[in-house]
Amino acid sequence: MLKQHIDAKVRFDQQVENSSAYVLPFIEQTKPLASGTTILEVGTGEGGVLLPFIQKGCKCVGVDLAEARIEIANDILKSEVAGGHVEFLCQNIYDEQFLNRFSAYFDVIILKDVIEHVPNQEQFIPYLKKLLKPGGQIFFGFPPWYMPFGGHQQTAQKKWTSVLPYYHILPKFLYGSILKIAGEHPAIIADLMEIKDTQITIERFERIVRRSGLKVLKKQHYLINPIYKYKFGLKPRKQWAPLTWIPYFRDFVTTCVYYTVG
Numbered sequence: 357m358l359k360q361h362i363d364a365k366v367r368f369d370q371q372v373e374n375s376s377a378y379v380l381p382f383i384e385q386t387k388p389l390a391s392g393t394t395i396l397e398v399g400t401g402e403g404g405v406l407l408p409f410i411q412k413g414c415k416c417v418g419v420d421l422a423e424a425r426i427e428i429a430n431d432i433l434k435s436e437v438a439g440g441h442v443e444f445l446c447q448n449i450y451d452e453q454f455l456n457r458f459s460a461y462f463d464v465i466i467l468k469d470v471i472e473h474v475p476n477q478e479q480f481i482p483y484l485k486k487l488l489k490p491g492g493q494i495f496f497g498f499p500p501w502y503m504p505f506g507g508h509q510q511t512a513q514k515k516w517t518s519v520l521p522y523y524h525i526l527p528k529f530l531y532g533s534i535l536k537i538a539g540e541h542p543a544i545i546a547d548l549m550e551i552k553d554t555q556i557t558i559e560r561f562e563r564i565v566r567r568s569g570l571k572v573l574k575k576q577h578y579l580i581n582p583i584y585k586y587k588f589g590l591k592p593r594k595q596w597a598p599l600t601w602i603p604y605f606r607d608f609v610t611t612c613v614y615y616t617v618g
């Protein structure tokens with residue numbers, strides 16, 4: 357188990373560093389950020405992704421279903437919360453109350469390492485449009501399903517089940533049996549099975565975006581995901597451009613993709 361899996365402050369610091377070096381500069385290429393730009397992060401966790409946006413003067417809201425993580429975000433960023441620069445909510449964005457309050461409110465919505473955890477993305481992505489101002493944009497960063505660790509198996513607790521690539525692609529009963537035989541905790545197996553159900557490929561993601569009436573404004577595919585610096589000690593590397601043009605094959609060799617759509 358990695359230190360960020362047990363220490364929330366380590367996780368927070370990694371979110372801040374990654375957001376400031378990769379996420380924010382990527383978003384700024386299509387959406388200038390100014391004082392008062394409204395930002396929503398869905399699946400905010402400890403809220404670290406939002407800190408560089410707060411420092412730019414943006415008005416931020418972080419929402420997550422995990423109450424414990426929202427409590428940590430409120431604690432670490434208490435002065436930013438007290439100053440009215442950010443609000444953290446443990447709420448489902450489908451709640452009528454959430455939609456009533458934030459309908460057509462946000463300039464930018466961020467989903468970093470979240471869309472692969474959300475069921476029924478065909479319904480979820482068009483729903484996000486209701487929260488966007490006209491001309492607003494949505495950022496997605498996610499690991500495509502067929503990449504070596506697309507099942508998030510690095511979060512498994514046994515040494516070999518956490519470093520074995522590609523076996524998440526096996527039929528569900530085989531994948532589950534391997535995890536069980538390895539002695540993984542039932543809660544970990546349940547989490548990994550959930551991701552198997554909500555898996556998303558580059559092709560399906562782009563199809564949903566198109567069918568939602570959204571356009572891809574910018575994309576960047578990575579051979580080495582910028583967050584692998586923290587997971588595996590690897591240097592981030594962009595994907596070789598010609599590989600990004602080969603549908604399906606690219607999914608197996610691309611560990612992370614960034615998109616802004618609008």
Ligand SMILES: C[S@@+](CC[C@H](N)C(=O)[O-])C[C@H]1O[C@@H](n2cnc3c(N)ncnc32)[C@H](O)[C@@H]1O
Nearest residue numbers: 371398399400401419420421422468469470473
């Ligand atoms: C892998 S973490 C990513 C946290 C943070 N965005 C980051 O990049 O470090 C995924 C987060 O998404 C949250 N999540 C998953 N589905 C969600 C949903 N439908 N609404 C809000 N949060 C959700 C989970 O509770 C979890 O905290």
